[in-house]
Amino acid sequence: MKDKLSRREFLKYAGTGTLAFAVLPIFDRAALAPYLSGENGSQVGVLVDTTRCIGCRACQLACKEKNNLPADAPTLPPNRTFPESLSATTFSLVEFRRVGGDDQHPEIRPVKKQCMHCLEPACVSVCPVAAMQKTARGPVVYDAEKCIGCRYCMLACPFNVPKFEWDSANPRIRKCQMCADLIEQGKLPACVQACPVQALTFGTRAELIAEAQARVSGAPAKYIPYIYGLNEVAGTSFLYLANVPFDQLGFAVNLPDTPLPDNTRQVLEKLPAVAAGIGLFLGGAAWWNARRARHE
Amino acid sequence: MSNLFSDLMNLAFLFLLRVFLPLLILTAIGYLAWRFFAPQEAIVRRMSFSRFMLRLREHPEFRVPELSAKAYFILPIIVLIWIAGAGVLIARFFWGLGAVTALNDAVPWGLWIGFDVMAGVALAAGGFSLAATVYVFRLERYRPILRPAILTALLGYTLVIIGLVIDLGRWYNIFHVLWMWNPHSVMFEVAWCVILYTTVLALEFSPAVFERFHVMWAQRLLHKIIVPLVILGCVLSTLHQSSLGSLYLIFSLKLSPVWWTPTLPVLFFVSALAVGLAMVMIEAALTAGALKRRLENDLLASLAKPVIILLAIYLAIKLGDPLLRGTFATLLTLNLATAFFWIEIVLGILIPIAIFSTKKGRENPSLRFRAALFVIIGVLLNRMDIAVFGFYDYTAALGTIYFPSLGEWVVTLAIVTAGIAVYVAAVKFLPILPDESPAKAHALVE
Incomplete structure (x- = not known):
């Protein structure tokens, strides 16, 4: 099993555009400084290190138990995503993504999916x-x-x-609530508690980004130099590390760095002016036409 | 090309599966039931239901209402649609939306949002523009067609609210929008505008009711506040007609780039103005025909020019925006989205502009009717494209293709036919259409 990404391969991905984001200067502490301070830095989140995940699905089952959700099957089929996607009864799901190999010996990566808990949802x-x-x-x-x-x-x-x-x-x-009730009691989210290999790390966003940065710079050959969730739609509380490009793990890689609510905010801001303008124009027209009608 | 073909085949297959086949089975059951339960005489002579009713009418002891053969044919179908619609709604409210719709987690919004709500609000837009014409700009000659337009708008909005309640998962919480505010939400703004504007419409329409029942003081009161009321109605309409487009701005990653544009609010507003006037033309022609009334031909003809101007602006934004944003090339590749895009441009914009540009097209009632119908079809297609078909590629990537279920179609049809029925009843019992006698017509203008 190949779980290392050589520098040559990394450059290949970067060159083909699948890693257009690879220019992120993750090794540069100064560039990360804005993420470490500020109000977002003190919010809690979870760092998912997909290179550590062994696909045991303890997190998936712990989530079901915590949220009183029905089981999908008596036993889960090994190395296969089950159920097929997040659902009304599955808030946390370990997906098994084929990232290489042939049909006889597929190279599979498990990756936990759940609500990303966006900073600007x-x-x-x-x-x-x-x-x-x-x-x-x-x-x-x-x-x-x-x-x-x-x-x-x-x-x-x-x-x-x-x-x-x-x-x-x-x-x-x-959907996943990040076990907000447990967090309030000072406990860890159920999935983080359940993980046997510390693939899930709970902490403040600043701590998690620093930790991710330390892991990547400590073992540059083991990771691609990218933290998924750092900038996607202006940042998410769940952060991911991986050793293959994130689109191979089923992540959307075309997301803008700006918050999606901006799309509508810009229009909603103009509405009071539009309403006042139309009201004044029609009011003026009504007054003028009424006056003219009286004079005639 | 092959992409377009396979997409169309997918939709056709789903149409057969979800609509045609169930309908065929139901028709067969109905036919067998008729054969089984109908009187012996009707069966021996292989009589249709309407022929049977006509024959029955010859016997006074059965008291069959005096209707034409056409009505005997259409009325049972409408009643069947209402019964079926009621059945679907019972299932929907007892077992959930999944029991009767083709909606799922990949397709949370379908026909009920795309047609009943989006198209319904657009088609009801004739009310506010005509009210402004008469009360703000004092163009009194449009007054004879004002009340029908306001009635259409009021009915349209009532049906939109009914459609919305049917579609909302937790419909019993609908009044939460009144006190649980989220001013960042376009949906919140639309909800408030729709509630307020429906109230305004009810007030704008109420003089017809007060007139019928001779409530003089209420008529005098409304006469005093009608101008501010109409202005308020125009402001609310501008806001929510455009905001229905703004609802889709946040789907920049999911809606097809053919349909997603930052100009959605402007496009929705301009097209609503155009389709509102087209609706006034259509309903005036239909009521004149059905109730054997004189057609306000000059007035309706004079609405054609504003429609041309609005459609031209609409076309200019629709084509100018992708040119300016540099996305025009996506419109030139052939696929499901672009095919619908160009069909809308030709059917809904170019053809009506061409017809209305000629004197004959404006003044000949049947030509004008057809042109107005094209405008309506174009806007219906547009709203369905943005609300339903525009998500085709996105949902296909998730492994789902949406085509409305028979239940969704039946409820939509039931809502539309109920609206028409209430309109006909209101026109019959309330002073809505201009009176033929000159003295009373003058009284209405006062």
Whole structure:
């Protein structure tokens, strides 16, 4: 099994454009400084080191237990993603991604997926009743009591995380809450507690970025020099390290560095002026035309 | 090319599977039921239901209502649609959206949002522009077609709200938008505007009711506040017609680049203005035909020129924006999205502009009717493209292709036909259409 990426291969990926982001100066402490200070730095998150993951799915099962979710099967098929994707009953899923090899000897990487807990979440910005909230500590949490079930959050999410209970008369949006309740009690999220090989590290964003940077610079041959989640849609609370390009692990690599809510913010900001302008124009026209009608 | 072909085949296959086949089975069941339960005489003579009713009418003891053969044919179908729609809704409210729709986690929004809400709001846009024309710009000659337009708008918005309640997963929480605010959400803004504007429309329409029941004081009160009310209605309409486009701005990563553009709010607003006027033309022609009334031909003809201007602006933004952003090349490759894009440009914009540009096209009722119909088809297609088909590539990548289920179609049809039925009833019982007698027509203008 090949889990190292040679410098030559890395340059090859960079050259083909699959690693367009490889220019990120991750080895440069000065460049990371803005991430380490500031309010975002003190939010909690999880660093997922996919090079350490052994694909045991203890995190997936711990999540089910913590959130009282039904099991998908008595035994999970080895080395195969099961269920196929995140669902209303699976908030945390270990995906098995083929990154190379042939059909007889596929080279497979396990990678845990769940809500990324964006720093500026699209789901929070679009929710008409503020049922989605980004807590001050970091988790993006959902309140079913407020929710009207419009499903705008599902479509707005760049990672396709929120899922819906389609077969319920009283349906909820379901997704990972980063075990916000456990965090409040000073405990670790269930998945982090369950991981037997420390592939999951819980901490503040600043700590996690420093740790990721230390791991990559400590073993440059073991990682590609990129932290997924550092800048994607202006940053996420879950951060990932890997030794293959992230698109091979099923991550979207076309995400902008700007927050998605900016798309609409720019329009919403103009609306008061538009409303006032139209109101004044029509009011003036009504007054003028009424005056003219009286004179005639 | 092969891409377009296979995509169309996928949609056609889903149409057969989800709509045609269930419909075929239901029709067969209905036919067998008729054969089984119908009176012996009807079966022996292989009579259709409408022929049977016509024959039955000859016997006064059965008290069959006096209707034409056409009505005997159409009315049972509409009633069947309503019964089926009620059945689908019962299933939807007891077993969830998944039981009756083709929606899933990859396709959270479908026909009910794309057609019932998006298209419904656009088609109801005739109300505010015509109200401004009469009350703000004092073009009194448009008053005869104002009330039908406001009635259409009021019915349209009521149906949109009904459609939305059906689509909302937790519909019983809908009033949360009133006190659980999120001003960063376009949906929040749209919800408020729709609620307020529906109230404004009800007030704008209420003089017809007060007139019918002779409530003089209310009529006098409304007469005093009608101008500010109309202005408020215009502001609210501008905001939410454009904001329905803004709803889709955040999908920059999922919506096809053919449909996603920063100009979505402007495009939605301009096309809503155009389609609102087209709807006024259509409904005036239909009610004139159905109720044997005189057609306001000059007035309707004079609406054609503003429609040309609006469609031209719409076309200019639609083509100018991709040119300026340098994405025009994506429009020239042939696939499902671009095919629908150019169909909309030709059917919904170029053809109506061409017809309305000629004097005959404006003044000949049937030509004008057809041109207005093309405008409506174009805008319906546009809203469906942005709300449903624009996500085709994105959902296909997730392994899902959406085509509305029979249940979704039935509920949509039931909502539309119910709207038409209420419109017809309102026109019959309330003073909405201009009166034929000159004295009363003058009274309406006052």
